[in-house]
Amino acid sequence: MPSETILIIGGGPAGLEAARGVAELGYSTVVVEARERLGGTPISANYAALTHGMRAAAEVMGEMAAAVTGHPLVDVRLNTKVTGCAGALGDFAVMLSTGDTVRAGALIVATGFDHFDPGRASQQYGYYQYDDVITLQDAEAMLKRKEFVKPSSKMPPERVCFIQCVGSRDRQIGNEYCSKVCCGVASKQAIEIRQLLPDCRVFIFYIDMRMYGYWENEIYWPAQEKYKVQYIRGVISEIVMKGDRLMIRGEDTTMNRPMEVPMDVVILSNGMEPSKGTKEIAGTLGLAQNKYGFIATPPDSLDTVATSVPGIFVAGAASGPKDLDDTVGMAGAAAMKAAGAVRRASLAGKA
Amino acid sequence: MPSETILIIGGGPAGLEAARGVAELGYSTVVVEARERLGGTPISANYAALTHGMRAAAEVMGEMAAAVTGHPLVDVRLNTKVTGCAGALGDFAVMLSTGDTVRAGALIVATGFDHFDPGRASQQYGYYQYDDVITLQDAEAMLKRKEFVKPSSKMPPERVCFIQCVGSRDRQIGNEYCSKVCCGVASKQAIEIRQLLPDCRVFIFYIDMRMYGYWENEIYWPAQEKYKVQYIRGVISEIVMKGDRLMIRGEDTTMNRPMEVPMDVVILSNGMEPSKGTKEIAGTLGLAQNKYGFIATPPDSLDTVATSVPGIFVAGAASGPKDLDDTVGMAGAAAMKAAGAVRRASLAGKA
Numbered sequence: 001m002p003s004e005t006i007l008i009i010g011g012g013p014a015g016l017e018a019a020r021g022v023a024e025l026g027y028s029t030v031v032v033e034a035r036e037r038l039g040g041t042p043i044s045a046n047y048a049a050l051t052h053g054m055r056a057a058a059e060v061m062g063e064m065a066a067a068v069t070g071h072p073l074v075d076v077r078l079n080t081k082v083t084g085c086a087g088a089l090g091d092f093a094v095m096l097s098t099g100d101t102v103r104a105g106a107l108i109v110a111t112g113f114d115h116f117d118p119g120r121a122s123q124q125y126g127y128y129q130y131d132d133v134i135t136l137q138d139a140e141a142m143l144k145r146k147e148f149v150k151p152s153s154k155m156p157p158e159r160v161c162f163i164q165c166v167g168s169r170d171r172q173i174g175n176e177y178c179s180k181v182c183c184g185v186a187s188k189q190a191i192e193i194r195q196l197l198p199d200c201r202v203f204i205f206y207i208d209m210r211m212y213g214y215w216e217n218e219i220y221w222p223a224q225e226k227y228k229v230q231y232i233r234g235v236i237s238e239i240v241m242k243g244d245r246l247m248i249r250g251e252d253t254t255m256n257r258p259m260e261v262p263m264d265v266v267i268l269s270n271g272m273e274p275s276k277g278t279k280e281i282a283g284t285l286g287l288a289q290n291k292y293g294f295i296a297t298p299p300d301s302l303d304t305v306a307t308s309v310p311g312i313f314v315a316g317a318a319s320g321p322k323d324l325d326d327t328v329g330m331a332g333a334a335a336m337k338a339a340g341a342v343r344r345a346s347l348a349g350k351a
Numbered sequence: 352m353p354s355e356t357i358l359i360i361g362g363g364p365a366g367l368e369a370a371r372g373v374a375e376l377g378y379s380t381v382v383v384e385a386r387e388r389l390g391g392t393p394i395s396a397n398y399a400a401l402t403h404g405m406r407a408a409a410e411v412m413g414e415m416a417a418a419v420t421g422h423p424l425v426d427v428r429l430n431t432k433v434t435g436c437a438g439a440l441g442d443f444a445v446m447l448s449t450g451d452t453v454r455a456g457a458l459i460v461a462t463g464f465d466h467f468d469p470g471r472a473s474q475q476y477g478y479y480q481y482d483d484v485i486t487l488q489d490a491e492a493m494l495k496r497k498e499f500v501k502p503s504s505k506m507p508p509e510r511v512c513f514i515q516c517v518g519s520r521d522r523q524i525g526n527e528y529c530s531k532v533c534c535g536v537a538s539k540q541a542i543e544i545r546q547l548l549p550d551c552r553v554f555i556f557y558i559d560m561r562m563y564g565y566w567e568n569e570i571y572w573p574a575q576e577k578y579k580v581q582y583i584r585g586v587i588s589e590i591v592m593k594g595d596r597l598m599i600r601g602e603d604t605t606m607n608r609p610m611e612v613p614m615d616v617v618i619l620s621n622g623m624e625p626s627k628g629t630k631e632i633a634g635t636l637g638l639a640q641n642k643y644g645f646i647a648t649p650p651d652s653l654d655t656v657a658t659s660v661p662g663i664f665v666a667g668a669a670s671g672p673k674d675l676d677d678t679v680g681m682a683g684a685a686a687m688k689a690a691g692a693v694r695r696a697s698l699a700g701k702a
Contacts, residue, residue: 014655021687024688025694026688027503169567176658178564210561212531212675214528216529233584252606254607302403302415302676304676304679305680321563321565328654329677329680330680331683332685333687336372336686337372343376343377
C-alpha cells in the first residue's frame, strides 16, 4: 500500500520551506538533517544578514525552523543521514544512519551547496598564506559579531576590497557557471562594513556586477550613492605583502591601466559548489548529476524541480547556484509536486 | 460555507503552471484569461525560442496549455476579465466581465509584464523614427519565422547590434531596477541570428552582462566562442542615419574611447514594466503595488508569493522582473500556498 509521507533531505532554507509546504497541504513529512540543528548554511556558516532583505539570518531561519518544529505532521530527525533507498514513487523505503527505515511516497532533496575553497592550487590569492586574505564567510562571521577587523592586527582596517568571481566563471578550475549571489553578498557586506567603520574605504573589483531585478535598486544603488562603495571593473592577478599591508596587483579594465594598490583586508568572493551532502545523496539515490556535480534537472524543460528519478524532487542550491528567493520558490514548487505525486500514486493504489 | 476553488488570473506561464499545480493537488480552479487564447506573452508577443533551454515557445506553451485544457478540475474562461471582488480568504466572490460571479477560497494573480516602450520621449534611440531600429520583440517575431532581415530593405543585414538596458537601470525614466532577462534574451537572439546568417557580424553593447547561474555556461560562453558574438562594454548616446545605414555613437568604456560605428539593424533590449492587466487587477483587488507599479510582496520576507491581502497570492512577473525558471518556481509555490490556505479555511469552517 502506497505511503503518503514525504521525506525531505536537508533542514536548510529549501528543506524547511518544503516541509512547511507539505504540512500545510495536510501531508506528513520526515525531515532528515545531518547536522545537530536546523537552519542549514545560513546558520552553520554564521551568516549575518541575508540578501536581499537584509534581515538577520538567525531571525529568519529561526522563524522557518519554528514553523515546522512541533508541527504534528513534521517529524524532524537531526544528526541523521540517508544511507540507502529502495522502491519507487508511491512506495520508497529509505534507510537512515540511525538504523530506522522510513516509508515515503516521494522524496525532496535539499542538500544545498558548499562555499568554494579559495585555497585550491589554481588560485593565486594567498588565502592560506596571508591572514588578511579572507572569504565572504569569514567576513560574514565578523559582521555577525558586529565587528570588522584586520585579522593580523585585530585593528579596524582603513582599506578593504572584495575580489569577485573567485571559483566562478573560471574555466581553469572547471566552474564556468556564475554563482549568482556573490555580487549581491559582497555589496551587502560592503554596506555593513561602511556602517560599522565610516572611515574605512571599501572597493569591489568585478568583471560584471550581477545585481538582477530589485537587487539593483535595493542594494547596488544605495551601496554606491549612500555608502560610497567604490566599484572598480578590473582583474586582480596577484596579491603580495608590502610591509604589514597587502598589495593587490592587476588591471583596471575601465581605465585600461595597470594598478597596484594597498589593502588592509582582501575578501575573496568565493562562489558555490555542490555540497558533500549533495554529491553523496546523488550516489545513494542514483540521481543524475550535471558536469559540476549538482543534481541534474531535466534539460530544456520548465520542470525545475524534477530529477532523473520519478518521485524524487530537488529544491534549492543542490541543483545549482540559487539565491534565497529562488530557493523558497523551488521549495514551494517541490512541496506541491511531491504532494501531487503521492496523491496520484495513492489514488492509483486505491483504484 | 468556504469555497475550495482557487481562481487564477492570467493564462501565461505563471497562471498555467499554477493551474496545473492546483489541479494536481486535487483542488478545482478557474483560470481567467483576458486574451482569446492561453500562453501569455510568449505566444502573444511571438517569441521564437525560450531562454535558457532554447526550446520553441509555441511547443513549450502548448504543452503547458495542454496540461490544463480539458482537465476535469480546471475551468478556463477566455476573453474574460475580473471586474470586482468581495469577501475574504476562504470565501471570495469574484465578478467577471461575462456577468458571472465565481466563488473562490483563494486567488492567484499571474498577470505578467509589458515590454518597455522604447518610443518614450526620454529615449534617444529613434525607435519610431528609423525602420531599422527595432526591439527584442520585433527581432523575436522575425526569428520565429526563421528569417532575419533589415526592415527597410528586406535584405539580410551585414552588421547588427543590441543595445542593452533600454528602459532598465535608468533613473531618468524611473526604472532603476534591472529587468533580469534582457542580457540572456539578447545573447540567445545573437546566437539565432548568427545561425541564420553566418556572415552577419553581431555586437552587443552592454553595461554589465548579467548571465547568472547556468546562463553563463549554457548561453554566454557559446555565444562568444562558438558563435563569435562580439560583446562590447559601452554606452550608446545617439543613433543617426548616414546614407542608408544607421550610425551609432557612444563610448567604448573598456577601450576608453569614443566610437562611431555603422549598423544595418539596431535591436533595443527593452526591459519589463508592469502590464496594464497587472495595474488594473491591483486596483480591482486592492493589492499594494511597489513604486514601479508591480504587485508588492512583503518586504524583507522570504514569502515571495504573498500580497497585501490574505488569500490573494502572486506568481511570475506581475511582482517584478522574473525569468521563466523563477516564474514556474513561484507558480508552484503559489499553488501550494493557495491550496494550503483554502484547506485551512475549510477546516476552520467545519470546526
